[in-house]
Amino acid sequence: MAGSTPGSGFAEPAATLARADAAPVRDRRWEVVRRAARARLAPFGAAVLLLALVAALGAPLLAPYDPVKQDLGHALAPPGRAHLLGTDSIGRDVLSRMIWGTRVSLVAGFVSVAIAAATGCVLGILAGYAGGRVDGLVMRLMDAVLSFPPLVLALALGAVLGAGLTGVLIALGVVYTPTFARLMRGQVLAIKAREYVDASRALGASGWRVACRHVLPNATAPIVVQASLSVAFAILAEASLSFLGLGIQPPAASWGSMINAGRGYLQQAPWIVFGPGAALFVTVVGLNFVGDAIRDALDPRLRT
């Protein structure tokens, strides 16, 4: 299954990245170069991530205004001294909403990936360890999820669960699960073949015990690497869903929903879109650098 591990086809670019990573690359010298480049970029990524974390945690302190406080008399005010990034169509401070929106984006990114990683790992271990029919069933299920148009899945889940962040987290979690399940299964199969597993089996340890004792610790590195890279794209995917109106419920803001609300005002008030747009872009770039760095640190074998 060489190239057929599409990460998520959620946001369109997300799909493309996973494939890029899957492309076979083996040049060693090039590795060194890239590592050097990353070494320069990783601090930038770390700074972006740190800034985002600070904004998310310190939102109540940092935001100059109440993010839901309306001022219809000052709607669509351009950036200025009172409102550094201007106001939106009902006079809310764009900067404050952007800062609070960081929470939503980070929660969406980390929680959905956590859901996917947890579910994927359990299914992967199950499939890899049990083998046979269970393996077939689980992996066919994962194939089905992968070939399901992700947006339809999110739309339907949103309608079933009711629109809101929970629906988005679950939808994203489901979409990213197969990646982790496949990865875990591969690890399990590889480790299962090793001797010390056979040895503990011979000593009478149960299947699950072996899995927890030996398989999990060994598989941690690649899972963490995959997870760290997935977070950036989960954030993008949440923004795409919010852009389509499927994400967080008003009056709370996420970057995607701010861009959606502002797109009708692109001509009159471009600042509504540009602020959260820039935040989204910079965060995703930064998280990518961090993800690359984690990969280098944790698992040199996975380097591209």
Next chain:
Amino acid sequence: MGRLVLHRLGATIPVLLLVTAGVFSLLHLTPGDPIDVMMAESVDATVKANLRRELGLDRPIAVQYVAWMGRVLRGDLGRSVRNGEPVIENVGRRIRPSLQLALLAMAISLLIAAPVALASAVRRNTSIDRAGTTFALFGICMPNFLLALLLIFFFGVTLRWLPVSGYTDPAEDLIAGVRSLVLPAVTLGLALAAVITRTLRSSLLEALTEDYVRTARAKGLSEWAVIRAHVLRNALIPVVTVLGLQLGTLIGGAVITEYVFGLPGVGRLVVDAVFARDYPLVQGVVLLIAAGFIASNLLVDLLYGWIDPRIRIR
């Protein structure tokens, strides 16, 4: 090889069953029904009940699923509830713009990626290389809905160079058609260009270290001649693979791009159908998209084995 193909084809059947059963149950769990949506402002209960009976919507879900499956096996994907049009015709019409968009996006991405990757690879570890790799990263991280809005804003509204929405079939009017597809194709193509730049750059670097390249260099050939004669062709193989995989995703997956630019493609069709609760249409399109996706994966896997026997699939 033949047995392998058969085996893989056999494995797709349970996958398709799972996908269709999944979409069926999800749709029916979703509040709302097609008749209500179709006749939103009508209160005539008997008319609605009659329509539901006629369309079989009053039967249990399992029965509806089996009946639908039975028809699908006979090659009948059913008709849209909203306008009574056969699903297959609907998709057939919508796949044209999607396909054209995907192909144009790929062409654009190659036009951008090839020179960038080549420059990066040949002048590796220079500022040109860094600019190239940074571009690739930015292209991947750029949310396409934001890019779409920016493109519309600058090229459609401010400069008025290109139409901001709508679709003309290039087969009918080549120039108008291409013009209507340029902005959405650039939106999709830029992200794709980023991916291809990464892939192509790595594979070029790899190819440049091969023995025959060293031999060619030793013979005194110029760098460009070496690249043209020995490197480029080999380096393009992974690119072709990436493109092949993308085709499946781009058709049916370019929902946001199709939406923002008002292109009547497959992605928009399926989302509109979900909103209209047009069950047969959603089910039909999802089935076709899933089948297309699986087929393109299978094709690429086989292609891999054929191109490079070393990575023949398990």
Next chain:
Amino acid sequence: MAAMEPGRNAQSVSRRAFLGWCAAASGAPAAVLGARRAEAQAPAPKKGGTLRVGFYIEAATMDPHLSGSKIDRQVYHNIYEPLVTLDVRLGIKPGLAESWTQPDVRTLVFKLRRGVKFHDGTDFNAEAAKFNFNRMKTEPKSVRKGEVASIDSVDVVDPYTIKINLKRPDAALLATLTDRAGMMVSPKVIQERGSELERNAKGAGTGPFEFVEWVKDDHLVIKRNEAYWNKQGGPYLDRIRYRPIPDDTVKLQSLQAGEIDVMDYVAPRDVAAVKADRNIVVVDVPSLAAFSYQLNTTRPPFNAKALRQAVAYSLDLDQIVKGVWLNVGVPANGPVPPSSWAYDRTIPPIKRDLARAKAKLAEGGQPNGFGFTMTTANIPINIQEAEVIQAQLGEAGIAMKIKLVDAATQLANGNSRNFDMISYQWSGRPDPDGNSYQFFKTTPGTSLNWSGISNPQIDALLDRTRETFNAAERKKLFSDLTRILQDELPMIYIVHPIEPKAFAPRVQGYEPIPDGMMRFKDVWLK
């Protein structure tokens, strides 16, 4: 004719026109005067050209008897004709029927126009009309059944006279027949290619334009009917090409870029900018619509009338209409829009009064406020309105949550009464009956009465509006209804929106009718 001056004047003229509309309700003919002046300056119409129209969604079917979608009517009003039509003040004027009489409250006699031919060359006559009514009543898939439910039978009196026998008095029927229920389709087309009519309306209508082709998802083309019976005025246009453009912003950009000549609707957020654009002419068309929220009276909290009132008194409609609708609409006092003859301008919209709201909270047993959920559509302007309402209610101690749903879910929640408060954006009907009866009448089973209101006084009033044929008396009944509704509050009315339409300056001669339908018979291109 009205307000089609190019450039900057459009704003002032259209504003005047709009005030005129409101005045029309009280009998002052300001709009028509404004329009006449514009007409006098205009050069003579000329034939030719293709009008490119952008609509928000694609048509669903070409068969008026099976159509359940509002957008279809935009096309129908150019290729089909109803028995009677609306004038700019929502009065009834002759259409395919030259005249009508009402010998008693259960009988309606139409004298049909002679010399009218369908586009397929067959004659329009009494037999054809009877055929159409029968099809509406008996065709299994007919969506018109409810609208013609009061019709018992149709008799052909002579080749150009039909007599409609009613089961019960129905004062609103004439207004209903100005739209799809009154549109006449060629019996020959229905008999020969009935099922195909949904996609292809060739030869089916009598209107000033005839159907040419419909390429789904792309365009629908109609062309001038050279043999149109009415020799006065148009049709002038060679062709009309409709294109679906679902996104308001993109549609506007298409107009600005010269890709279309007409757009059906300008969103409030764009109105100011578009009016400032010298290359676009905006016509404010007052609508029949009433945008509101239904309150679920069948379960807590809104089974308590005092709490419904507490919500209503907490709302500041002026602020909503100004801040959210940007004054592209007027605060609503009830279901009847200002464009209607039945609108009572002496009844003010409910005013914000927080002290009164507090008192009502105490009366409803919730002196410290209460919480509930609003269900509304996932559309930017709905979201904005919900957010503003949320803030206003918060000031009164009422905690409102917002739940966004898609249209299908909204309908399902409404029909099953699974909501506390739900937005309802009714597009409106020419007769006030269509804006009230089905919302407030006690009806078991399916209806638009999602609030579950059942009030004998309201029921009796609604019945009387259908049995009363004198307009002044009917108007008084609707005023009484509006007052009761302001107290009973099964629905809280927010705004009667204006639906501005925008044109390229070369488009001339458009006459705005408050039903929002764009009739292009007399439109021409400079």
